[in-house]
Amino acid sequence: MPGKYFPKWRTILKWVFVLVVIGLAAEAGRLLHLRINARTNAQAVRGRGPIPYTVTVREIIHAPDGTTRVSREITEAVRSDGSIVYRNSTSKGSGRGLYFSSGLHLSTDEIHNTKTTMMNANPDPASSLRDPTSKCLNSLAGKPFTSPPETLLGEETIAGYRTVKITRDIITEWHALDYGCALVKDRWDFSSTEFTEKELVALVGGEPDATLFDVPANYREVPPSESIWGPKKERRFCNEDTEKFLQMMDEDYKRRAVKPQ
Structure with a gap:
């Protein structure tokens, strides 16, 4: 008697397997769709340019x-x-x-x-x-x-x-x-x-x-110090802290200044 029902169980298992495969394929498709959407949205964000x-x-x-x-x-x-x-x-x-x-x-x-x-x-x-x-x-x-x-x-x-x-x-x-x-x-x-x-x-x-x-x-x-405060020989009311700040700006300027071509 068990052998009589074996083909039926085999058929059932086959359909279960098919349904599982279909389900996995659908889930994979959904994940792929989400990834494509996410990538498209990211590209859209990066693609937004400045408005003049x-x-x-x-x-x-x-x-x-x-x-x-x-x-x-x-x-x-x-x-x-x-x-x-x-x-x-x-x-x-x-x-x-x-x-x-x-x-x-x-x-x-x-x-x-x-x-x-x-x-x-x-x-x-x-x-x-x-x-x-x-x-x-x-x-x-x-x-x-x-x-x-x-x-x-x-x-x-x-x-x-x-x-x-x-x-x-x-x-x-x-x-x-x-x-x-x-x-x-x-x-x-x-x-x-x-x-x-x-x-x-x-x-x-x-x-x-x-x-x-x-x-x-x-x-x-001119360096930043002169641009902000004028030539050093003409500076007035410039305290020590201000002088240090201007000196720091000038040092940064020397590092990042555009060299003549």
């Missing part, structure tokens, strides 16, 4: 006695290759900080026609730009833009632009979501009666004016 724009804001200082004054105007311009320029303009002068995606970094003094040029051996422009898809909390490199991370307070419309409002410590910022997270407003609260704020002057999408990234050929190369 130019934004200018005006900084206003609110003193404890209730008075206000305009401190400076700041222009930030971002190119699609990740290069960034910051230009500060005050009543006493102006200067720029240029950070090229190649790693080249220049600081200029537009009053004295000087420049300080250094090279970053490991440029990482993605870490210097915010990612709009993360509500501007992360960099394009996929990590929090600040440490500790900022807190999202919501979305607001500022001067007609869709922005996210984020905060950390005493700083609150508004970044334009449709313009590469351009900073269009901020506020620094030093006390209940003393704070600074930046208000939007202009925001333009697209590649910035090329002249913002140009440095005139007649600009004289």
Whole structure:
């Protein structure tokens, strides 16, 4: 009698084996699909490039006695290759900080026609730009833009632009979501009666004016100490700690200075 049922058991076992194989194949397919999706998503993140724009804001200082004054105007311009320029303009002068995606970094003094040029051996422009898809909390490199991370307070419309409002410590910022997270407003609260704020002057999408990234050929190369504090023989009110700090900056400059070709 046992032999009578053996073919049936063999058939059952065969179908069990087939079902197991089908199940394993389905699971393998699912895992492969997940891996492909993960790889595709990672490539999509890496593939997100900088959004070019130019934004200018005006900084206003609110003193404890209730008075206000305009401190400076700041222009930030971002190119699609990740290069960034910051230009500060005050009543006493102006200067720029240029950070090229190649790693080249220049600081200029537009009053004295000087420049300080250094090279970053490991440029990482993605870490210097915010990612709009993360509500501007992360960099394009996929990590929090600040440490500790900022807190999202919501979305607001500022001067007609869709922005996210984020905060950390005493700083609150508004970044334009449709313009590469351009900073269009901020506020620094030093006390209940003393704070600074930046208000939007202009925001333009697209590649910035090329002249913002140009440095005139007649600009004289100087070390950071002279760029910040002026020639040593002309320095006043420079204490010992400041001198040590300037010396440290100059030593770093010597290591990273761009050598003449």
